[in-house]
Amino acid sequence: MIDFLQLLVYGVVLGSILTLGAIGVSLIFGILRFAHFAHGDIMTLGAFSALAVVSLGLPVLVALPIAMAITAVIAVVIDQTIYRKLRRTAPVILLISSFGMALGLRSLIQLIFGPNNQVFTKGIQMPYRWGDIVVKPDHLLIVGGAVVLVLVVHLFLSHTKMGKAMRAMSDNVDLAAACGIPAERVVMWTWILAGCLATAAGVFLGMDAQLHPVMGWNILLPVFAATILGGIGKPYGAIAGGMVIGIAMELSTMVMPPVYKPAVAFAIMVAMLIWRPQGIFKGQA
Numbered sequence: 376m377i378d379f380l381q382l383l384v385y386g387v388v389l390g391s392i393l394t395l396g397a398i399g400v401s402l403i404f405g406i407l408r409f410a411h412f413a414h415g416d417i418m419t420l421g422a423f424s425a426l427a428v429v430s431l432g433l434p435v436l437v438a439l440p441i442a443m444a445i446t447a448v449i450a451v452v453i454d455q456t457i458y459r460k461l462r463r464t465a466p467v468i469l470l471i472s473s474f475g476m477a478l479g480l481r482s483l484i485q486l487i488f489g490p491n492n493q494v495f496t497k498g499i500q501m502p503y504r505w506g507d508i509v510v511k512p513d514h515l516l517i518v519g520g521a522v523v524l525v526l527v528v529h530l531f532l533s534h535t536k537m538g539k540a541m542r543a544m545s546d547n548v549d550l551a552a553a554c555g556i557p558a559e560r561v562v563m564w565t566w567i568l569a570g571c572l573a574t575a576a577g578v579f580l581g582m583d584a585q586l587h588p589v590m591g592w593n594i595l596l597p598v599f600a601a602t603i604l605g606g607i608g609k610p611y612g613a614i615a616g617g618m619v620i621g622i623a624m625e626l627s628t629m630v631m632p633p634v635y636k637p638a639v640a641f642a643i644m645v646a647m648l649i650w651r652p653q654g655i656f657k658g659q660a
Contacts, residue, residue: 390621391521395576397601397613399569405545405608413477415595421446421574450570485588600644606654
């Protein structure tokens, strides 16, 4: 039971990270109708942007909003210079271009920051203990930060004019355009929001483990699994999907080596595509 509870804690932490990444993927698919394969590397870009700010002597939590702004601007520039020209082509062209962008971003990060593992802060953290359950301070920051960001996204989508416009375009692009919703402005805000969430996911992933140029690519499969489980294009479903995938991956280490955790996410994704490809939260805008 102690092992189960400890792994459950780790699962909630991982699920919080996956949730933030999955919401971004769902937003992009819901508005632009293509799977953004470079999203994992956008997460890496955000994490290393925060690392660059931390190297100036600022704490991670101060560096996070600065890195969000940097990554959001880069995401919008990528969309306006590359993806915008390809939106009216076949969806597979956009998908392939996003794969090429992933390779480019990964190589650029490795060229600038090097191929080695890096950390935000050095030293050993003194963990909190509740009986035999151990929780690092960073784990509390990750879960708390994810909860705050999810609430902010909820308030933005539910109570702002732009958020409602994004939900309308996600439901029916043609009808939203006929009602006078500014499509390009909605697309821009989609990339801003997705870039900010990807940055937070990347920073939290770096806090939980270490930073590496392929960290985002390695977690892309669980992020997509969470997106599909919750219903691709459904941001609220991505929240539940991220938690389920994160907890399932960590609990699986009770019966198999940790190296197979990505295979658990893959198995859940395949099972979901066969059983209910529309996701468990179909119809939840």
